[in-house]
Amino acid sequence: AQSVTQLDSQVPVFEEAPVELRCNYSSSVSVYLFWYVQYPNQGLQLLLKYLSGSTLVESINGFEAEFNKSQTSFHLRKPSVHISDTAEYFCAVSDPVGAQKLVFGQGTRLTINP
Amino acid sequence: DTAVSQTPKYLVTQMGNDKSIKCEQNLGHDTMYWYKQDSKKFLKIMFSYNNKELIINETVPNRFSPKSPDKAHLNLHINSLELGDSAVYFCASSQVWSSGTEQYFGPGTRLTVT
Numbered sequence: 001a002q003s004v005t006q007l008d009s010q011v012p013v014f015e016e017a018p019v020e021l022r023c024n025y026s027s028s029v030s031v032y033l034f035w036y037v038q039y040p041n042q043g044l045q046l047l048l049k050y051l052s053g054s055t056l057v058e059s060i061n062g063f064e065a066e067f068n069k070s071q072t073s074f075h076l077r078k079p080s081v082h083i084s085d086t087a088e089y090f091c092a093v094s095d096p097v098g099a100q101k102l103v104f105g106q107g108t109r110l111t112i113n114p
Numbered sequence: 115d116t117a118v119s120q121t122p123k124y125l126v127t128q129m130g131n132d133k134s135i136k137c138e139q140n141l142g143h144d145t146m147y148w149y150k151q152d153s154k155k156f157l158k159i160m161f162s163y164n165n166k167e168l169i170i171n172e173t174v175p176n177r178f179s180p181k182s183p184d185k186a187h188l189n190l191h192i193n194s195l196e197l198g199d200s201a202v203y204f205c206a207s208s209q210v211w212s213s214g215t216e217q218y219f220g221p222g223t224r225l226t227v228t
Contacts, residue, residue, distance in 0.1 A: 036219075043118075043204060044157075044219040088155055100210055101147065101170050102217060104157040 002027040002093050006105035013081055014113050021076040021108045023065075023091030031093045033074040034102065035065055038088040047089070050074065051096075061085075086112045117141050118220035120205050126226045127195055135190045135223045137205030145169075145210045146188035147217065148180060151202040163188055164210060192225075200227045 007022040025031060035047040048059040055067040065076045074091060091105040118139045127133050139146060147170070148160040162170035163182040177193040192199060205220040 034216075038155075043221040044206075046216050046218075049216060090157065100145075100208065100217075101159045101162060102149075102157075102206075103159075107155045107157075 002031065002095070002103045004091050004093055004103055004105035006089075006091055006108050008108050009106065010109045010111065012111045012113060015083055016080045018079050019077065019081050019085075019110065021089050021091075021110065023074045023076065023105055025072050025074065025091070025093045027072075027093060027095075030096055032096055032100070033065075033067060034092045034094070035059075035063070035074070035076050036090045036092060036104075038090065038107075040087070044090065047076070081110070081112050083112050083114065085110060118205055118207055118218050120203075120220040120223050122223060123221065124224050124226075126228065128228055129195055129197060131195050132191070132193045133195060133225070134192070135203055135205075135225070137188045137190070137220055139186055139205075139207040139218070141207055141209075141218060143207040143209045143218075144185055145208050146182065146185070147206040147208075148188065148190050149204045149206060149219075151204060151222070153201070157204070161188075161190075195225075195227045197227050200225055 003026045005024045013019045033050040036044040037047045048057045050067045058064045063078045089108045092102040094100045121136045145164045147162045151157045161180040166182045179191045182188045202222045202224050204222045206217040208217040
């Protein structure tokens, strides 16, 4: 069975500071990895994904994540955050074959302080 | 233009009632999902349908019954509602058996059982 652990339930940072949201997964098979973002009172939006190939993936709004197979991690980073990045961030894994259900971590609430 | 839509957005009802939540996707995807997000923001898969066939049925009380009249619709019917059913329910869709495999989420239905 697959599982995802997001090590921090809340991360407060100041605007324009760098941030890292940590995600570790457990799986006996290869996985697809995702970061989803949920803004207040909204649904989930895909931020970025790793399917194969380059282990560093980037989003259009400055976030990046690196797949580290040996450490079974997929940490999310941004060098300089904005107030608008305040949201809940979810790391998720899925099996590359079959029904591809998403198994989510517990979520990390990113709060940006001015 | 809405890719995945859900109705209603909010649902307040009393214990013991029966209610339905509807989901529609206009992306041409072949697979649809229901996820439950509890009060602690934890997201968990409930069901998945591929081309109108049930392919994922997690440990969910049988008071919950999904129905897929066609591959663009996946409705969730809940009988004899209980206080613990209060949550946000998200519908999602994806195109399985292809690369990319991103799941697109609806805006959610906040169910409150009193």
